[in-house]
Amino acid sequence: AQKITQTQPGMFVQEKEAVTLDCTYDTSDQSYGLFWYKQPSSGEMIFLIYQGSYDEQNATEGRYSLNFQKARKSANLVISASQLGDSAMYFCAMREPYNNNDMRFGAGTRLTVKP
Amino acid sequence: ETGVTQSPTHLIKTRGQQVTLRCSSQSGHNTVSWYQQALGQGPQFIFQYYREEENGRGNFPPRFSGLQFPNYSSELNVNALELDDSALYLCASSPGGGGRANIQYFGAGTRLSVL
Numbered sequence: 001a002q003k004i005t006q007t008q009p010g011m012f013v014q015e016k017e018a019v020t021l022d023c024t025y026d027t028s029d030q031s032y033g034l035f036w037y038k039q040p041s042s043g044e045m046i047f048l049i050y051q052g053s054y055d056e057q058n059a060t061e062g063r064y065s066l067n068f069q070k071a072r073k074s075a076n077l078v079i080s081a082s083q084l085g086d087s088a089m090y091f092c093a094m095r096e097p098y099n100n101n102d103m104r105f106g107a108g109t110r111l112t113v114k115p
Numbered sequence: 116e117t118g119v120t121q122s123p124t125h126l127i128k129t130r131g132q133q134v135t136l137r138c139s140s141q142s143g144h145n146t147v148s149w150y151q152q153a154l155g156q157g158p159q160f161i162f163q164y165y166r167e168e169e170n171g172r173g174n175f176p177p178r179f180s181g182l183q184f185p186n187y188s189s190e191l192n193v194n195a196l197e198l199d200d201s202a203l204y205l206c207a208s209s210p211g212g213g214g215r216a217n218i219q220y221f222g223a224g225t226r227l228s229v230l
Contacts, residue, residue: 004157033217043203044222044224045158046221047220050218091157091158097217101148103150105158106157
């Protein structure tokens with residue numbers, strides 16, 4: 001069964017505007033972690049933001065924030081004030097510590113920032 | 116820079132051969148995970164090592180094996196290479212533990228081509 005769903009294969013945003021990348025997840029565990037990673041064309045996965053399932057506040061890291069809606073099982077990434085360097089693949093991931101320790105990734109969203 | 120280094124960066128092998136990929140974890144991290152990322156897809160979990168012991172495994176056949184050394188560096192070995200093994204292989208390290216200690220930091224990957 002698909003654990004992480006990213007429904008937007010590609011997104012475009014104008015430079016300096018905000019953009020939301022969608023992510024929904026499926027788990028029956030109470031304890032889990034949600035992650036967003038950025039992958040430029042060079043291939044390296046760059047950690048952006050983390051949200052624990054018990055965290056009551058939405059996570060923020062600089063221009064990145066995570067809109068965590070636990071009841072809806074969604075963990076959308078919001079990027080504010082987009083920059084040209086934000087153009088990349090973005091992956092949502094979930095780790096279930098009591099389920100084999102694996103981290104499941106979505107299929108990714110390719111974000112293109114237009115000047 | 117995450118401090119996670121992988122070698123080699125690129126590798127070309129022929130079907131049936133064996134390959135060893137190497138990963139040095141970030142200082143202070145005792146947990147290493149390996150992922151396979153096929154072109155156009157999200158990474159797939161191969162296995163995780165914690166303090167030299169396998170600590171979880173994804174849906175990969177036994178010809179994918181690994182090691183972790185006392186300094187927490189790690190190797191991924193793949194025997195009897197198949198064409199479908201062509202992919203980017205990513206290594207990630209983490210401090211181990213709960214909460215933000217789950218955050219995995221990735222190396223730049225090894226791109227393997229099987230001819």
